[in-house]
Amino acid sequence: MLDSQITDELQKEIEEVRLRKLQREREETINELKHSLISRERESENFEQWSLKEKIFCQETFQRRSDLRIKNSRPTHFDVILKVLRLYYGEIFEDLKIPLYDHLNLYIQELSPDELNTLLDDIKEMLEICETAQKNVKNPVPKPLNWARALEQANASGAFLLENASEEKIQVYVKYWQAVQHVVTGILNENKNENKNENKNENISNEPHHRDITTGLATAALLELRALLSSKTETQLKSVQAKLKKIQSDPSSHNDPTYWETILKLIPEYKNRAIINTIYDKAKEFVANLEFKKEKTLKETLKPSEFSAVPYDVNSIYRPSLVTFDSVKDETLMSLEEFEEKRKKNRATLILKIQHNREKQKQAQKNQESEALKAESLKARTIYEQFVKQEEISKDEDEYIMIPSAYEIPLQMPMTNISDIDSRFRLRKPRYLNHVRTGYEWSKYNQTHYDRDNPPPKNVVGYKFNVFYVDLIDVSQIPTWKLLPGNSSDTVFLHFHAGPPYEDLRFRILNREWDLHPKGGFKNCFHQGNNILYV
Secondary structure: OOHHHHHHHHHHHHHHHHHHHHHHHHHHHHHHHHHHHHHHHHHHHHHHHHHHHHHHHHHHHEEEEEHHHHHHOOOHHHHHHHHHHHHHHHHHOOOOOOOOOOHHHHHHHHOOHHHHHHHHHHHHOOOOOHHHHHHHHHOOOOOOHHHHHHHHHHHOOOOOHHHOOOHHHHHHHHHHHHHHHHHHHHHHHHHHHHHHHHHHHHHOOOOOOOOOOOOOHHHHHHHHHHHHOOOOOOOHHHHHHHHHHHHHHHHOOOOHHHHHHHHHHHHHHHHHHHHHHHHHHHHHHHHHHHHHHHHHHHHHHHHHHHOOOOOOOOOOOOOOOOOOOOOOOOOOOOOHHHHHHHHHHHHHHHHHHHHHHHHHHHHHHHHHHHHHOOOOHHHHHHHHHHHHHHHOOOOOOOEOOOOOHEEOOOOOHHHHHHHHOOHHOOOOOOOOOOOEEEEEOOHHHHHHOOOOOOOOOEEEEEEEEEEOOOOOOOOOOOEEEEEEEEOOOOOEEEEOOOOOOOOOOOEEEEEEOOOOOOOOEEEEEEEEEEEEEEE
């Protein structure tokens, strides 16, 4: 009996030990699962944060590229429409030129289908930026230290970033770009429907009462209706829309439901146009005021001696004639609104004339340059053409030709009377063929987010300048170059000087510490009339 009791107790203890072991194993398995779930959640949160930061980084790059294109006077159609909105908020640019139309929609309508599709893609990107900026205003995304420094540098240099805007300004941006998007989409749809309706319109064009196929209304009535809606503001269109909905809801108040439905369908389109035109008109007024202030300041800075004093003569032919009240009492007086509208149109016309005169001056300068090129020697042209052919053969994929309008700074050189004696001494611009070298910068961020198969965007890593001074009068004088401070801390001016008969040249380049060692690609020499500078 005693042995059997001891055996039973041992078996119970063994069973308890086994059960405790199973319980521990279960708990360990549960803990491992919990830890793995927690780690996965943390990884997913980190991934979402990094993806959001990367998205913001790409969006800021998109905005900075647009800002650089505007500053360098090479804007796209998207940049032009964005510039109108930025002028509406009072931003000042070096080049205040914007397309001058009665309505900005006319500028958009002149674009080709490919340009409209490209504009539509840029607008979608901008709307995503607005959406991200709205979320960031409500729930700011934490950013690393180097990111904060980059934002401070952007603010100091005046770079445009919607992320720094207020919530009210972001809402205006959303409203504006949504309106532009609807207008562009409407123009694309109209272009698609035009081809379909051409064949149908040919068959019914001879009918006395021609009707529009899409709306079913008479063409003359539709044109009058569009003209009426285009003259309304956004507030007026909203009130018209509310009244028409009341009329449509009451079956006894209208006889032609198709007519009211057509108007209701057209109102959203013209509301979008009214939003764009309101901002566009204020931007034009802002530019006109700036031009007026510049002219006023210029007149104030002129010396009194520069104005010729004209003595006043009562009997002078320039004295205005006296107009009696009886001769003008039947005339219709102009209202304040009509006067303001006429004043705005006159200012816009004045700006158009100023721009036309500037274009004339540019054309005259081009003609002068073409005359100077005729005086160039055959030897200079031959050397330049041979060099261009060699460069086309040995051109690197990471190099592209420097665009003069983006990099060259125009200079005003003094005119000399000696050019009338001999064409060899006529001041002219030297020929040049410059390249911008690009490459990849493998920073810590780029190493994290990119690889060799999926490389980061290329950056400027150097320049190649080839300026030709073949017809120098003083052969003993070697051409020189020097660096001058630029308009901002990010750029400097590279100034070339050679002497008669060549003008000085000045190019805008990045302000960096360039590698001046020959192994790094640096080259500076003057060989066979070619001033070579590689950095």
